Structure formats: C-alpha cells, structure tokens
Amino acid sequence: MIIRPVRVRFAPSPTGPLHIGGMRTALFNYLFARKHKGTFVLRIEDTDQKRLVKSAEQYIVESLKWSGINPDESVINGGKFGPYRQSERGEFYRENIDKLVKSGHAYYAFDKPEELERLRKEKEREGITFTYNNEMRNSLSNSLNFSGQEVEKRLNSGEPYVIRFMIPANERLKFNDLVRGNIEVDTSTLDDKILFKSDGMPTYHLANVVDDHLMQITHVIRGEEWLPSLPLHILLYRAFNWESPGFAHMPLTLKPDGKGKLSKRDGDRLGFPVFPLEWKNPETGEISSGYREAGYFPEAFVNILAFLGWNPGTTQEIFSMDELIEAFSLERIVKAGSRFDPEKAKWFNQQYLRRKENRELAELFVPILETKGINITIDYVTQVCDLVKERATFVSEMWDHSYFFFIPPERYDEKIIRKRWNDESESMMNRLGEILKEIEPFTSENIEEKVKKWINLNSHNMGQVLNLCRLLMVGASAGPHLFDILSLIGKRETLSRISRGIEKIGVG
Ligand code: GLU
Numbered sequence: 001m002i003i004r005p006v007r008v009r010f011a012p013s014p015t016g017p018l019h020i021g022g023m024r025t026a027l028f029n030y031l032f033a034r035k036h037k038g039t040f041v042l043r044i045e046d047t048d049q050k051r052l053v054k055s056a057e058q059y060i061v062e063s064l065k066w067s068g069i070n071p072d073e074s075v076i077n078g079g080k081f082g083p084y085r086q087s088e089r090g091e092f093y094r095e096n097i098d099k100l101v102k103s104g105h106a107y108y109a110f111d112k113p114e115e116l117e118r119l120r121k122e123k124e125r126e127g128i129t130f131t132y133n134n135e136m137r138n139s140l141s142n143s144l145n146f147s148g149q150e151v152e153k154r155l156n157s158g159e160p161y162v163i164r165f166m167i168p169a170n171e172r173l174k175f176n177d178l179v180r181g182n183i184e185v186d187t188s189t190l191d192d193k194i195l196f197k198s199d200g201m202p203t204y205h206l207a208n209v210v211d212d213h214l215m216q217i218t219h220v221i222r223g224e225e226w227l228p229s230l231p232l233h234i235l236l237y238r239a240f241n242w243e244s245p246g247f248a249h250m251p252l253t254l255k256p257d258g259k260g261k262l263s264k265r266d267g268d269r270l271g272f273p274v275f276p277l278e279w280k281n282p283e284t285g286e287i288s289s290g291y292r293e294a295g296y297f298p299e300a301f302v303n304i305l306a307f308l309g310w311n312p313g314t315t316q317e318i319f320s321m322d323e324l325i326e327a328f329s330l331e332r333i334v335k336a337g338s339r340f341d342p343e344k345a346k347w348f349n350q351q352y353l354r355r356k357e358n359r360e361l362a363e364l365f366v367p368i369l370e371t372k373g374i375n376i377t378i379d380y381v382t383q384v385c386d387l388v389k390e391r392a393t394f395v396s397e398m399w400d401h402s403y404f405f406f407i408p409p410e411r412y413d414e415k416i417i418r419k420r421w422n423d424e425s426e427s428m429m430n431r432l433g434e435i436l437k438e439i440e441p442f443t444s445e446n447i448e449e450k451v452k453k454w455i456n457l458n459s460h461n462m463g464q465v466l467n468l469c470r471l472l473m474v475g476a477s478a479g480p481h482l483f484d485i486l487s488l489i490g491k492r493e494t495l496s497r498i499s500r501g502i503e504k505i506g507v508g
Pocket of ligand 1: 011012013045208221222223226
C-alpha cells in the first residue's frame with residue numbers, strides 16, 4: 001500500500017444552513033488534516049438542483065470562517081483539484097459513468113416512474129416491499145434485458161433513462177469503518193441505486209465517489225447517517241478499480257433528552273441555537289438564531305463541537321484549536337450518539353470569557369455601552385471587565401453585572417430597604433460620607449482599611465454599614481467587592497451617590 005499524504009474533505013450540500021452536527025463534521029476533518037500535516041478540502045455538493053438554496057453556500061463559507069476552520073482548497077481559494085462545486089464538474093461524472101456502463105457495472109433503466117409506482121403498490125398488496133435489486137432487475141425495462149440495438153434505439157430517440165449500479169448478487173461484503181470497526185453486509189439486501197439521473201446530473205453516490213477519488217481523498221470522515229451508503233460506495237470503488245479511502249462515521253448528535261437526533265428543524269424550539277450563525281429562511285423569512293449572534297466566542301463554539309462524540313481521555317475540557325489538533329485522533333471518537341447539552345455549552349463560553357484579556361473584553365463591551373449612550377475610556381471599561389468577568393457567561397450579560405460602574409442606581413431594592421434602613425441610617429451614611437471624603441489615596445485597600453477602622457472605633461455593625469453603602473452604590477445587594485466599586489467610580493461619584501440615595505430612600 002502506498003502511503004499518500006492525508007487529504008480530507010467536508011462536503012456539505014447547500015440545501016440550507018449547516019447545523020451543529022455538520023459543523024462538528026467539518027471540525028473533525030480539519031483537526032485530522034492539521035494533525036497529519038495534510039490538506040482540508042471544502043467541496044460543495046450541489047448536484048440536487050431542486051433542493052438548492054441560494055444563500056446556503058455563502059452561509060457555509062462564513063460559518064467555517066467564523067469558527068476558524070479554514071479550508072486549504074475550496075470554492076473560495078481554489079486548488080489544483082478544482083472546480084470545488086459539483087455542478088461545475090459534470091464532465092467527470094459523465095466520463096466515469098460511461099466507464100461503469102462499458103465494464104458492465106451499471107446499466108440503463110427506462111422504467112417509467114408510473115410503472116415503478118404501479119409495481120410498488122402491487123407488491124405492497126402482497127405484503128412485499130418492492131426493490132429494484134438483483135432479483136427484480138431481470139424482469140424490468142432496462143438494458144440488461146434488451147439487445148444492444150434496442151438500447152441504442154431508445155437512447156437515440158431521446159427516451160428518458162437513468163443509470164443504475166448493478167449490485168453483485170449474494171455476496172458477503174466485508175469492510176472496515178475506523179469508528180465502527182469491521183462491518184459485514186449481504187449484498188442481496190442492497191438495491192441497484194440510481195447513479196445518474198434523466199436530467200443529466202449524477203446522484204450523490206456517483207458524484208461523491210468520483211470526486212473523492214479525483215481529489216485524492218485519503219479519509220472520509222462524515223456523519224453516521226451516511227453509514228448505510230457505505231457498502232454501495234465500497235462496491236463503486238471496486239467497480240472502478242480505485243483504491244478506496246479510509247472511512248470514519250461519526251456518532252449522531254442527539255437532542256438534550258437523548259431522544260432522537262438533533263435536527264435542523266429543532267431551530268430554536270429547544271431553547272438554544274442549532275446553527276452556527278443566524279439563518280434567515282429565504283422563503284419564509286423566518287429567522288433562526290445562531291451561536292455567533294447569541295454571543296458565543298468562536299473558540300468556545302469549537303470546544304463545544306469537539307466534545308460531541310470525541311473526548312481526549314483525560315479530565316482536560318478547555319482546548320484551544322492547537323491543543324485539539326495535538327490531541328485529536330479518530331480512535332477516541334465514540335460509537336454511541338452524543339447528547340447535546342446546552343448548559344454545558346454555556347459553561348464553555350463562561351470559561352472562555354473568564355480567560356479573555358480584560359482589554360479584549362472591554363473592546364467587545366464598548367459597543368454595548370455606546371448603545372446605552374455611555375462613552376467612556378477603554379481603560380476604565382477594562383478595569384470594570386476585570387472586576388465583573390467572573391460573573392458573566394456572555395459579554396451581553398456584562399451590563400447587568402456592571403451598570404453601577406457607569407450610572408448611579410435608578411432604583412433601590414425594597415427588600416433591603418425594609419430590612420436595613422432605619423432611623424439611624426441617614427446620619428450613619430452621612431458620617432460615612434464624611435469619612436470617605438478625607439480618604440486619600442482613594443484606592444480599594446486604603447478605603448477598606450480606613451472605613452473598617454471607623455466602624456470598629458464607633459462600634460457600628462459592620463454588615464449594616466457595608467450593606468447600606470452597597471445599596472446606595474448599586475441599588476441592590478449584588479456586585480463585586482464593595483471597596484473596589486468605590487475606588488473605581490471615584491470619590492466624587494461615591495459621595496454623590498450617598499447624598500442621592502439618602503434623598504431618594506428618605507422620600508420613599
Ligand atoms: N453532501 C453530503 C452531505 O450533505 C456529503 C456526505 C459525505 O460526506 O459523503 O452531507
């Protein structure tokens with residue numbers, strides 16, 4: 001066996017947006033290619049023109065780009081095995097289907113759809129499922145049962161036909177899947193699949209196998225839904241006398257309750273996105289949410305995908321793309337379907353948010369602040385991010401955790417007022433204001449030290465003072481370390497919030 005350089009492909013059909021499972025397929029191909037210093041190809045399988053959705057190809061390209069899964073050869077950056085869109089590769093399919101007909105592995109079938117439908121019904125009444133297979137083909141309207149002249153005549157007269165693959169009868173076909181192991185199939189259970197359609201287009205099976213061969217694909221890594229097609233593909237390679245690539249079929253992605261496959265139709269029904277990017281259905285105008293728009297970091301999204309059916313065999317969960325490349329192997333792909341856990345997905349994003357540089361987070365947060373009319377230095381926002389990033393899962397949640405760094409509270413929590421605010425509170429807060437006024441420098445540690453000293457000296461109740469102060473600063477009992485808040489908003493703002501709060505709560 002010749003060891004060829006690794007070449008893998010992601011071969012989506014542009015019939016709509018990709019979903020989590022499709023993105024996972026792309027990622028695993030990418031990781032495998034990078035790990036083996038190979039090539040990752042993006043091939044657009046658009047032979048089924050009826051199901052084509054115009055914006056889908058662009059969506060696929062953009063989704064991969066956002067996720068950092070960059071193809072080496074594709075419709076965008078070309079490559080020496082192009083074109084990379086199947087609709088532009090017609091000549092290759094024609095040429096190769098002719099070879100199969102000549103070598104006797106495929107045949108013309110002229111059966112009219114109505115006739116096949118009639119047979120199907122007839123068999124159904126007898127309790128048999130009609131299949132176009134090695135038993136039936138001998139009694140149907142195809143070139144196996146006609147003379148060469150007759151076939152010629154029908155073709156020349158423009159009679160519609162399809163070309164079917166001739167499945168060998170009664171053979172025990174043995175092959176291997178890199179995830180599933182050894183598989184055996186009795187060929188009499190297979191039907192003579194159509195390889196070429198009357199509209200002059202190949203079907204998925206033919207185009208897929210021809211292209212994988214011509215593009216020198218060494219490993220086919222794809223979803224489990226294609227496993228039933230594998231015996232046919234193996235037989236096609238054999239009929240063409242081509243070396244077949246290795247195959248690895250990845251487990252299904254299941255709904256969170258484990259009941260059934262997570263499908264595109266699940267959209268937002270289950271309360272989380274199933275698409276990488278927001279998708280607008282061009283026909284209905286319906287919008288389905290995407291991970292990007294929901295505020296996921298692409299690195300987190302990739303990490304989420306990686307754990308769908310693969311694990312590193314260690315307790316490490318956070319992996320950068322480079323670490324994934326290093327750790328990835330087909331052997332560690334599991335056979336069982338993997339449930340998608342939306343809560344775990346959020347957890348991944350939270351982990352990435354915590355690991356981000358404060359400055360980077362600030363840059364993402366500034367546009368949100370701007371929509372609220374807040375224009376403030378990036379340095380200030382960076383310091384805020386440092387204090388609140390432990391508390392948010394998404395950048396979009398940071399406002400709720402940090403608004404008090406930018407604006408004084410608009411309301412004060414009634415429950416805390418009822419619990420804490422009494423006749424002495426006003427004078428106590430006024431005195432706290434006087435103490436704070438004198439503190440210099442106004443750093444968190446210094447304020448803490450001085451305020452606590454004052455509390456102790458006057459035998460005040462520590463909890464009472466600090467909770468009231470927090471109420472005046474934040475309006476609630478939430479937020480990071482109190483003295484960090486005072487120091488960052490600054491002395492002037494602190495004192496102003498004290499008088500403002502006293503006034504408002506006093507009136508209330
Ligand atoms: N075009 C197929 C799809 O949409 C590709 C399957 C394969 O990878 O062979 O999933």
